[in-house]
Amino acid sequence: MTHLAMAFATTHPGVTSALLGPRTMEQLDDLLVGMDVTLTDEILDRIDEIVPPGTDVGTLDQAYLPPALQRSDLRRRPVEERAAV
Amino acid sequence: MQDNPVDSVTEADKAIGTASTERPPHLDHNPRSRMRYRTLGRTGIKVSPYALGTLMFATAIGNPDHDDSIRIIHKALDVGINFIDTADAYGDSEEVVGKALRGRRDGVVLATKVSRPMGDDPNQQGTSRRWIMTAVENSLRRLQTDHIDLYQIQRPDPTTDIEETLSALSDLIHSGRSVRSDHPRLPPQTSSKHSGSPSGVAWNGSAPSSRPTRSLTAASSLRCCRSRSATAWAYWCGVRSGRDCSPAVSGRVSKRTSAALASSRRSATSVALTPSNSSSHSPKRRACR
Numbered sequence: 001m002t003h004l005a006m007a008f009a010t011t012h013p014g015v016t017s018a019l020l021g022p023r024t025m026e027q028l029d030d031l032l033v034g035m036d037v038t039l040t041d042e043i044l045d046r047i048d049e050i051v052p053p054g055t056d057v058g059t060l061d062q063a064y065l066p067p068a069l070q071r072s073d074l075r076r077r078p079v080e081e082r083a084a085v
Numbered sequence: 086m087q088d089n090p091v092d093s094v095t096e097a098d099k100a101i102g103t104a105s106t107e108r109p110p111h112l113d114h115n116p117r118s119r120m121r122y123r124t125l126g127r128t129g130i131k132v133s134p135y136a137l138g139t140l141m142f143a144t145a146i147g148n149p150d151h152d153d154s155i156r157i158i159h160k161a162l163d164v165g166i167n168f169i170d171t172a173d174a175y176g177d178s179e180e181v182v183g184k185a186l187r188g189r190r191d192g193v194v195l196a197t198k199v200s201r202p203m204g205d206d207p208n209q210q211g212t213s214r215r216w217i218m219t220a221v222e223n224s225l226r227r228l229q230t231d232h233i234d235l236y237q238i239q240r241p242d243p244t245t246d247i248e249e250t251l252s253a254l255s256d257l258i259h260s261g262r263s264v265r266s267d268h269p270r271l272p273p274q275t276s277s278k279h280s281g282s283p284s285g286v287a288w289n290g291s292a293p294s295s296r297p298t299r300s301l302t303a304a305s306s307l308r309c310c311r312s313r314s315a316t317a318w319a320y321w322c323g324v325r326s327g328r329d330c331s332p333a334v335s336g337r338v339s340k341r342t343s344a345a346l347a348s349s350r351r352s353a354t355s356v357a358l359t360p361s362n363s364s365s366h367s368p369k370r371r372a373c374r
Contacts, residue, residue: 016123016124016132016134017123017125017132017133017135017136018134018135019136020135020138020161021138023147025156028160032161035135
């Protein structure tokens with residue numbers, strides 16, 4: 001699975017490089033075994049079916065949440081200013 | 086998966102093998118001769134497709150054994166990985182990386198970050214010029230180096246004017262402390278207003294088109310494309326690809342190479358990036374309430 005994850009990330013033309021995050025030498029060794037993995041178009045098509053492009057699968061590390069999503073008053077003019085006329 | 090990777094790799098390997106026959110024999114045993122290095126954005130800097138993240142070294146959730154962590158770093162370098170990413174807020178990670186890179190610094194593209202809180206002091210966080218200038222010196226000291234190859238804003242700081250942050254990053258490049266800076270997490274509406282860039286400072290100004298958008302929905306976040314599994318965090322640590330995004334420019338700038346500085350400024354001009362102090366090109370600021 002780690003090999004698939006790394007290969008998937010680095011296959012993308014918008015991705016220059018993907019991070020390994022090993023904690024132990026064993027984990028690094030295993031990750032390095034996957035360096036020569038090539039994902040075929042068939043595999044990528046299958047992944048696209050399971051997780052359609054555009055799907056946001058990882059919100060955990062996204063630090064920025066627009067304030068307007070958190071505060072409704074930022075999405076609304078004062079009542080008296082809302083009408084066009 | 087028995088035939089797919091083999092065929093394509095074999096073809097590519099043949100091409101590499103052909104080229105390698107013209108190289109000195111010792112290079113055939115050099116793992117770097119096999120690694121398909123990629124260009125980081127349009128900087129001209131080549132990095133391995135696998136980068137080594139260091140969140141798991143000397144942090145509360147990571148490997149407590151510094152020597153073991155250093156061995157892991159050396160192993161990664163030995164196989165041709167040349168891109169190491171750390172952060173000031175990753176516990177003692179910067180110190181460990183600094184130790185590991187003694188004598189090997191020149192072969193590494195070193196990235197670190199600023200912005201997350203580094204103590205109880207409310208000013209020891211964020212992206213103010215005041216803090217960036219202090220934080221970068223702290224990182225340089227811990228990393229035992231005189232320059233950082235990629236200096237990243239780890240988190241956006243809505244309390245600091247973006248011009249303040251970008252001009253500070255630009256100054257770091259001009260002073261030689263950072264080769265390149267990146268502001269990976271600007272909210273889209275902010276970054277889109279800043280179509281001009283100080284030389285060497287880059288950020289995500291537009292959403293990558295086409296396939297990239299599976300996980301790159303925010304577009305402004307370089308790190309939003311992340312797959313997580315038991316032992317690997319694979320998230321996007323690269324910069325924008327030339328195909329999908331607007332130009333980013335950087336030049337190798339250091340105290341030693343003032344000529345390169347002049348050159349990088351010229352190249353910046355050639356792609357219509359503007360100096361940070363060019364008021365005539367500064368985006369109009371809107372009143373925000």
